[in-house]
Structure formats: C-alpha cells, structure tokens
Amino acid sequence: MTFHPQFVRTYLPLALLALVGYGQTCLADEDATREKGRQIYTSMCAECHGDKGEGVVGAYETPLIGDASLGELTHQITKTMPEGDAEACVGPDAEAVAAFMHYAFYSEAARIRNRPPQISLARLTGNQLRQSLADLYSHFHGSPGYTDDRGVKGVYFTGSRWKNENKKIERVDPTIDFDFGRESPGEGITKEDFFIHWNGSIIAEETGDYEIVVRSTVSFTMDFGKMGRTLIDNHVQSGDKTEFREVVRLTAGRAYPFKIDYIQRKRKTEQPPASISLSWVPPHGVEELIPQRNIIPWTVEPTYSLQTKLPPDDRSYGFERGIAVDRQWDDSTTAAAIEFGIVAADELWPHYSQRNKKIPEENRARLKAFLTEFIETAFRTKLSDETKQLYIDQQVAECPDDHEAIRRVVLMTLKSPRFLYPQADATDSLSQQVANRLSLTFYDSIPSDKWLLEKIQRDQLQNEQQIREAAWRMVNDFRTRGKTREMLHEWLNIGHFGEITKDEARFPGFEPELIADMRASLDQFLDDIVWSEKSDYRQLFTADWAYTTDRMAEFYGDQWKPEEAAKPEADKLPRGPGPQQLRKTAGGDAHRLGVLTHPYLMSGLAYTDASSPIHRGVFLIRYMLGRTLRPPNAAFSPLSPDLHPDLTTRERVSLQTSPESCQVCHSRINGLGFTLERFDAVGRFRDTERERQVNAQGTYTTRDGREVTFQNEQELAKFLAESDDAHRAFVSRAFQHFVKQPVAAYGPEKLDELTEKFKNSGYNIRALLVEIAVIAAMEPHNTKIAG
Structure with missing residues (x-):
C-alpha cells in the first residue's frame, strides 16, 4: 500500500501526535491506578505485610515477592486479602492494589529496580578449589585434549x-x-x-x-x-x-x-x-x-584429585556460592593445602627438576624457579619482587630441605586470598582477568593450559572476537562436559532424589540395578543432545528416541525395546553386575518425550506406591519454567489411597488441595502436574487408573498472563520446547551454574538479551555456554570502560 505525498505531509504528523497523546493518557491512567492501589495497600495491608511488602515480625514475615502475572495477583488479592475480610478488596480495588504491588516491590523487575544485583566477591567454592588444584597439578604435565576414542x-x-x-x-x-x-x-x-x-x-x-x-x-x-x-x-x-x-x-x-x-x-x-x-x-x-x-584407549598425563573432604557450599539462591568463611571451611582448606603440599614435593618437584636441568642448581635456583612458576599459576599473575621475597626467598632460606620448603610455600600460597579469591585481580592485565573468568566459567578453575597462558602473555584477549574464539575452544573440553552434566542434573533437580524406592508388591523388579540403568540412560541421552552438531535444546522435549537396556525393556515393555539395527554383534551384555549395555531405541513412540517422560525422572517425582502430581507440578513450575512458589503454610502429608479407594490420584489431590488457602499455589501446581498423570509411580505409561480413563488435562498461566491448556503430556512437551518462560528459565539456570552470579548483576537486560540470542542460534546449548562465558569474561573490560 502507498500513500499520496500530500497525505503523508498533512496527516501523518497528526496521527503521531495522537499516538503520543494516547500514550501519555495511558501512563497517566496507570499512575492513577497505582496511586489508588498504594492508598488501599497502606490502609489495609501494610500493617501485616510492611510498607514495601518486606514482611512484619509476628504477622506475615514472608516478603510479598513473586512472578505471578497481574491477573493472577489480582485473583489472589480478591480471594485472600485482607485476611478475614476478603470481600473488602475486590473488583477495581483489587486490580489497583495488584498494580501498585506489582510495580512497587512484587515483580522481578521491581526487585531489580529497587535493589540492583551486584557481582559479589566470592571465594572458591569447594568444587572450584578441587578443580583448581587438579589444574595446578596438570600445569606441570599437560591437560588432555578432547577425543571421541573409547576403550x-x-x-x-x-x-x-x-x-x-x-x-x-x-x-x-x-x-x-x-x-x-x-x-x-x-x-x-x-x-x-x-x-x-x-x-x-x-x-x-x-x-x-x-x-x-x-x-x-x-x-x-x-x-x-x-x-x-x-x-x-x-x-x-x-x-x-x-x-x-x-x-x-x-x-x-x-x-x-x-x-x-x-x-x-x-x-x-x-x-x-x-x-x-x-x-x-x-x-x-x-x-x-x-x-x-x-x-x-591411552594414558593421559598424570592427574591429581583432592581426597580431603570439603564442606558443602551455600545454595540458598539455587546455585553454589562461596560466601561462608567459617572454622570448618578454614580447616578444610588448610588440610587440602597440606595434602597438595606433599604431592607437590613428592611428584611435581622431581618431574620439574628432571625436565629443567638447564636451570643451574647453584643457590637453589632451580627450586626457586619451580616455586615461582607454581605461585604464578596459583595466583594467576606475575609475581612482584616483594612477593617473591616473602613467598620464596625467605622460605627457601629458612628451610635447608627442599621438600620442607615446598610444603611451606604451598601452604602459604593455597591459603592466600590471592588464590582463594579469584576476582581479586583488578590490578592484573585485561587479558589475565579475561582468562581468569573464562577458566572459572568453563572449568571452575585457574588458567593452566599452555595455549591460554600464551594468549595472556601475548595480550591476545583484548576484544570480544578474541574472547569468543577462546571460548569456543574451551567449550569442547572434558572439564566443560563435566560441568555441563552437573548443570543439567541441577536443571532436572535429580541430585535431590536420594534413593528411589518403590512398593515391592506393586512394582516387582524395580531394583537398584534397574535404577542405575535408567540414570545411565538419561545421562547418555543428555550427552547426545548437548554434544550433537545442532545441540538443540528443543530436542530435550521432542526427541522420540532414548537409550535403553534389556533390563529396562523387560520392565517397561515395548516402548523401551532397543532398535535391533543398533545392536552390533560386538555389543554383548557384560558378565559383571550393574547397568547393562545401553542401546538406542527406535524413534516414533508418541509417549517417549525426551527428558519429560523419562522413567528416571518420573519415578523420582513420585511416591513409593503412587504418582505425585504435586511433586511433578512443583518441578515443572520451579525448574522447567523458572517460576517462584511460596513455602506451604503447613506440613503436607498426602492422603492415603486406601482412605479413598474409589478416587483416582487426580481426584484425591484435588480434594486435599481444594481449600482456598491451598489454591493460591495449587491452582498453579496441580494444573501442570496433572498433565503427567499417564505415567505411574515408576514412570510406566498407563491409559487407565482404577479402571477409569486417566484425565491428563492441565493448564498454565504464563508470565505475561496468557493461559495455556494441555490435553496431555505431548502438548506439554511441545509447549516446553517453544515456551519463552521455559527458555528464560533454562538460560538463567545455565548462567547461574557456570558463572555463580545472578545474571541481572551484569545488567537488568542481560537475561532477555541472552534468551534472544539463544533463540536466534536455533536454541544451540553450546552456543549459549559460549555467550555466557563471553558476558562473564567481558566484565573487566566493561568495568575499565565504566571507570
């Protein structure tokens, strides 16, 4: 369509002015609504919930924060506030209060606006300490490159x-x-x-x-x-x-x-x-x-693994953070330093001395060179003359025995804040800081690989292109693969399953060996998706194939039989105990939907004798969709099926969670959990329960207030593959796991930007990890520019 030039000159400016005026009117209306809501909230709610929803001791101590849409929040206020007189705040009043709360303190955007997250100084977590010591050891030998060869x-x-x-x-x-x-x-x-x-x-x-x-x-x-x-x-x-x-x-x-x-x-x-x-x-x-x-099928360079037990790190924010500095942590790091000191003296020093005979032994020069390289690797920087004097010259002079000197220097080095606090590097070169953050992000470790140290020495990590090239090289590494596996386990929350047990009378054959098969099956599937050429996140929900064993096929039936074409003659079952040989299933099964309906996940999210729509719903809300749920008001014990033998699980859960006080959360939980009801307590597909057709219909309200309905698990899987909420949750989980900082600390828009890049990459998981690493590595550059 085209317009006459005179029309454009005459009427378009008027139209634009009208749009501006309309926008200003809308903003004024929003302000008026929020002001009305503020007045109602102050008079009816603040006494119990606090002026800014922070909670009041002796009343409602839990802060009024969450991610419910405006519509959901309005509904909750209408049904529950104020307590004892819910009819006092309904209709336009409830809408106004919801608008005020959502903008002022309730929503994620409000919380970021009121208290912008910051990149916090943190010590090495237990896992970062373990990985850093392993790489400190490997620095003197070499780290293996990735290979697909096996056997x-x-x-x-x-x-x-x-x-x-x-x-x-x-x-x-x-x-x-x-x-x-x-x-x-x-x-x-x-x-x-x-x-x-x-x-x-x-x-x-x-x-x-x-x-x-x-x-x-x-x-x-x-x-x-x-x-x-x-x-x-x-x-x-x-x-x-x-x-x-x-x-x-x-x-x-x-x-x-x-x-x-x-x-x-x-x-x-x-x-x-x-x-x-x-x-x-x-x-x-x-x-x-x-x-x-x-x-x-070959021996890599010597490897070291710390045997000292380390205390667990804080996980209150959903990811490990190195924030606790107490006696237990101090004692464990001392024990770790002593253990590593013995290894450094007994193994690293002889190896170094043998390979560096050109360095003279006069005045113990070779020993000092070894200690210098050790400390510079641990501290992630070149040493000043003052540091050399304190850490090396003075200690060597006081210890005639080389091994004693090494153990003393190692203890001082590994207990130093310069080693334990990797972000304490503001005076280092930009390339050094970038390398530090790349290594922490991908490996949970220090820069130790020779190629990366050469880039630091040549100052070749100065711009985003150089950083991105290094990140792509680091993403395909055994260490990154290990950390990615851990991230996926956290995303699926399977680390909290503990021991999965089932009623032996109802589910004969559900034994530890079968559970081990299922876990191995899930892990192999995850690896195949992530490290495939496309690395497509959506296949985690849409793949109609899986890995199985004969034991799984016997227990779960035809759905889990291996594809015969994928069973070569050499692929024989092992003679020993434990999980059997994994083989790929044929594709095409409509009920096998990637991780969503995998029996390891389904059996872990169930009771010993029945499925659990509540466990499954909470899992979907919190982990797959990244939404928040407030803690239950009281301890929850499920109704025994024996008390209501004529009710299905869905009916029994609906009955127990029917009170209005429960529905505030269970309207969200149950609506998702019911969609997986066609999978019983061990994750076996079923059409009927108690001789009645299983009802797997469910609902979900998105962050933007859109209500989605599902007829079954297939529609849910398609939704999770395509949902903006699910994409955002996965990106946020990955960022927190790899960087160990909130993504908003790098900018309030970073999560949206990362999610959009994830979408544009074809939902490539490896590309996402690279983007995360680039953001973390660019932080020193951005700090320098901002300063």
Missing part, C-alpha cells in the same frame, strides 16, 4: 613379562572383562604362561567417591592417576583372595590414567583358571563394569 588398549604377550619379540596381540578392548579359563587369551600365546598390559584413562562424569573393584584369579598390579602410583598391588597371588577394592575421590570432567599388568605364571601344579574384570561403584550407582564410554 582400553591391550598388549598381549606369550611369557610372563614384557618382551617385544614375544608380543602377539595389540588391540583396543571395549572393557576389561575376560574369563580365559585354562585356555590361551589369543593366537600364538601359551595358555600356561602369558602377560597382558592394559592401559587407558578413566573419565569421571561426576564428582564423588568411586570404589574401584578388580576381580582376578591370577596376579596383577594396578597404577592409577599416575604411572608408578600403585592403587592395588597383587603382584604375588596368594590364598583365595580374588576381589580387590579401593575407594578414590574423583572430580567431574577429569581423565585419570591407569594401567594393569596381568601375569599368568607357569606353575608346577595345575594352572588356576584365568579371569579378570575391572568395575567401579560410582556415586549414586551400583557396581558395574567400567563402561567403554568412560575409558580412553
């Missing part, structure tokens, strides 16, 4: 020792799980007398205690973490002991080198049958053969 390398010899001319087989085995009996392990190898050398690196996907289990009927030795660091020594097989267990604490995203030397010696008596298996008991799991997906 364990095996070298097979005839004869009971390594002898090159007797080498018969060299191959990559999927796992270590062999029963040779009294036969030869391979062609050309004598069955009475052979030697096998396995080496590889084990990837830990979760931080925690792992029990390493080796079962062997003949002699063997196992080194772990570093060649020469013996974990199990059974060089001389004695007695009937065939099972060996050791507990080690491993760190997520780290690869730990190991080797096993397995020796069958010729005997005068009858040869014992030869067998060996390598298993572990991971955190939250059962004993299983260490899966092929967790083994790299």
